[in-house]
Amino acid sequence: xxxxxxxxxxxxxxxxxxxxxxxxxxxxxxxxxxxxxxxxxxxxxxxxxxxxxxxxxxxxxxxxxxxxxxxxxxxxxxxxxxxxxxxxxxxxxxxxxxxxxxxxxxxxxxxxxxxxxxxxxxxxxxxxxxxxxxxxxxxxxxxxxxxxxxxxxxxxxxxxxxxxxxxxxxxxxxxxxxxxxxxxxxxxxxxxxxxxxxxxxxxxxxxxxxxxxxxxxxxxxxxxxxxxxxxxxxx
Amino acid sequence: xxxxxxxxxxxxxxxxxxxxxxxxxxxxxxxxxxxxxxxxxxxxxxxxxxxxxxxxxxxxxxxxxxxxxxxxxxxxxxxxxxxxxxxxxxxxxxxxxxxxxxxxxxxxxxxxxxxxxxxxxxxxxxxxxxxxxxxxxxxxxxxxxxxxxxxxxxxxxxxxxxxxxxxxxxxxxxxxxxxxxxxxxxxxxxxxxxxxxxxxxxxxxxxxxxxxxxxxxxxxxxxxxxxxxxxxxxxxxxxxxxxxxxx
Numbered sequence: 001x002x003x004x005x006x007x008x009x010x011x012x013x014x015x016x017x018x019x020x021x022x023x024x025x026x027x028x029x030x031x032x033x034x035x036x037x038x039x040x041x042x043x044x045x046x047x048x049x050x051x052x053x054x055x056x057x058x059x060x061x062x063x064x065x066x067x068x069x070x071x072x073x074x075x076x077x078x079x080x081x082x083x084x085x086x087x088x089x090x091x092x093x094x095x096x097x098x099x100x101x102x103x104x105x106x107x108x109x110x111x112x113x114x115x116x117x118x119x120x121x122x123x124x125x126x127x128x129x130x131x132x133x134x135x136x137x138x139x140x141x142x143x144x145x146x147x148x149x150x151x152x153x154x155x156x157x158x159x160x161x162x163x164x165x166x167x168x169x170x171x172x173x174x175x176x177x178x179x180x181x182x183x184x185x186x187x188x189x190x191x192x193x194x195x196x197x198x199x200x201x202x203x204x205x206x207x208x209x210x211x212x213x214x215x216x217x218x219x220x221x222x223x224x225x226x227x228x229x230x231x232x233x234x235x
Numbered sequence: 236x237x238x239x240x241x242x243x244x245x246x247x248x249x250x251x252x253x254x255x256x257x258x259x260x261x262x263x264x265x266x267x268x269x270x271x272x273x274x275x276x277x278x279x280x281x282x283x284x285x286x287x288x289x290x291x292x293x294x295x296x297x298x299x300x301x302x303x304x305x306x307x308x309x310x311x312x313x314x315x316x317x318x319x320x321x322x323x324x325x326x327x328x329x330x331x332x333x334x335x336x337x338x339x340x341x342x343x344x345x346x347x348x349x350x351x352x353x354x355x356x357x358x359x360x361x362x363x364x365x366x367x368x369x370x371x372x373x374x375x376x377x378x379x380x381x382x383x384x385x386x387x388x389x390x391x392x393x394x395x396x397x398x399x400x401x402x403x404x405x406x407x408x409x410x411x412x413x414x415x416x417x418x419x420x421x422x423x424x425x426x427x428x429x430x431x432x433x434x435x436x437x438x439x440x441x442x443x444x445x446x447x448x449x450x451x452x453x454x455x456x457x458x459x460x461x462x463x464x465x466x467x468x469x470x471x472x473x474x475x476x477x478x479x480x481x482x
Contacts, residue, residue, distance in 0.1 A: 009359055010360075013434050013435050013437070013438020014438070016478060018438060018474065019441050019446075023471070024475065096447040099405070100404065100447065105339055106337050108304060108334055109254055109332055110307035110334070115451075115455060115457070116404070116452060116453050123449065186450075189450065193450045194471050195471065195472075195475070196469065196470075196472025196474075196475055197472075198464075198465060199468045201463060203465075
């Protein structure tokens, strides 16, 4: 009868095969997403500058780098990088999720979560929610270009305004942004910690404050356009 | 004090366990939590019932042997070990739920006792320094900066009780490992084996079936020694350095 789970010492451990290596992959891909959503948010805020400025920005995204790059070249490079990051991020998360399940097969009858912020406990299901939203979002504005009001779909500004004039679409986006904000609140801090950048009490406090600020800026910045369309300021 | 206790009972590693309810009366608020269990066990003995098995040794909060999940918190509601938790932290008439540490790497041996040998094997993988022993060296021959000595000492207070694993939603032992890695990594004597230490310890940790860290922080809230989360950052940094060095 063995009393222990692994009665022997393992040999030949590799740094690249550890749970921490998976976490590093998650942190790096997450930081790529953070950079992307910041740029994306900046682009969205162009809606406040009006129809022409917004559409010009959208068109410029496709002509950027020409003639060195083909039309839409940079956009496609970004799409490949983002899709790669998504695969890495989801793979690492799923692997660690399964591991965590196996690490405690008998649940506690009673368990408190002292020391945990609510956002940290939302990471996994919140991440799934954001993934589902992402599929809808791409169908809405990129792949399908679905205009629920039946108007033009080849005019980015009009598609935006037509979409967010519909209250339930705005609601979906606001809920998604709340989830994204929570994900970034814990995720940004977690990424910095995983990369080993929070080795002192001071840097830990700063990282947590930075993560919260970034989450508010991104979730808030994205929410402005749908809200202002719904109330009729942008039309 | 009169208390209702809901306690996990399990005959041995192979058996199915279940929660059982007991009543105890005449508990003084100056008793420690383990003394309260001693009172219950004396009553069970007198009735000819099997007493409840739980671990304890020093009963002064320095050995790390005791450890119970009390009302959903590792070592109960105070920042201390279960043996240093006193009944004044509870109210008369309260129902207290008592469970063993839950981790696949810490199998339940009996009732509230778990096997924490997994921690010993993690230590065997590098939680030490290799030096020739002999007569004590001159204390000033290797100089240690005050800040480094202080940090090493603070994190060396980890007693390996396993509360971090018990509290962690992922069942990770990262706080424990981080404490050992930071303790030795702060000192000149720990440098020679620094890379191989982190790789081997984390490798053993993963093989034991502990989960990955998601930096939630329930471990540090449960730690009776208040080991801070930055030791996990230190461990991650050391692993990244080892990765760069090709280990």
